[in-house]
Amino acid sequence: MDVARRFRALIDTLCDAVARRGAAGAFGPGSGALTILLWTRLRRYATFLLRLCDNQVPAPRPRPASRRPRRPVDRARLALPRRTAWLLAPVPEAIAAAGQLRALLADPELQRRIGEEPRLGRILRPLCRCLGVKLPAPLRLPPRAGSRKRTKPAPASSTHAGGAESRPLARRFRPPAACAPPRRRNRAPPLVRSR
Template identity: 90%
Template sequence: FLLRLCADDVSAPRPRPSRRRARPPANPARLALPRRTAWLLAPVPEAIAAAGQLRALLADPELQRRIGEEPRLGRILRPLCRCLGVKLPAPLRLPPRAGSRKRTKPAPASTDEAGAESRPLPRRFRPPAACAPPRRRNRAPPLVRSR
């Protein structure tokens, strides 16, 4: 399919129906592939050579031009780059999603709200004791006895 797509032998995609189809319930017995980057390199050592060939293929300016023209190539190549650990070239990168920007909290309006933010962190978020500075005890100065 990839070769046919590059050679312009594939017709334009058909328009999809506008209504959404109900998805069948998820099958827990179905094989789920790992999602982390370069996961294929550990179980298949020969994939390292394939990753090098893919890097060389993606460096070709002709293929980069085709990727810009045909978005279906990106849908094929992006997962392949991810599983082989190949950095995505600029034409394959997707634009950031509209809702993915982190929102910042507005500054507190009164001092009561500021005091609420200074509460200690829950234990699971605190750094380990080895990272904490040593505690200083508040001791009174030694008494000087006069005779």
């Protein structure tokens, strides 16, 4: 079976599971819109990948030099979660789909197509993220120019009046609840008899 058909079978299975679990309320109460959004997005991924593999998608047009101003983004609009592996908890069938996706990404034919057509990354990256699949090297994006890794600031050395440097205070150790001694109960004072 070629890559496109395997991907289509993977998405079909995942869409069936999402529809079944979403109808049962796996995404929370009143999450019908989220279920429909996820199902639609998965179907769109499958359609676009099939069209890319059949060379039916035209090459992207160059962007014009002067762009129109963008419309403001509506923050209240429904969006899918962005956490890694977020789909595995509400849809347990997604664990099998993640394994199938790993096998598909290891296929040399798909790796060759990713090298030829970088637009496949727009489909596979979010799918890998929601299923918790580690991105293979051809799909990883280069780091952004403006972003840099956060580093912890160096501790400022402060001196006391005596000139000795102070060390940071040690963190308090709190044993886990299982190791902690039992809490004492407040007991009533003993009764005193009056004569």
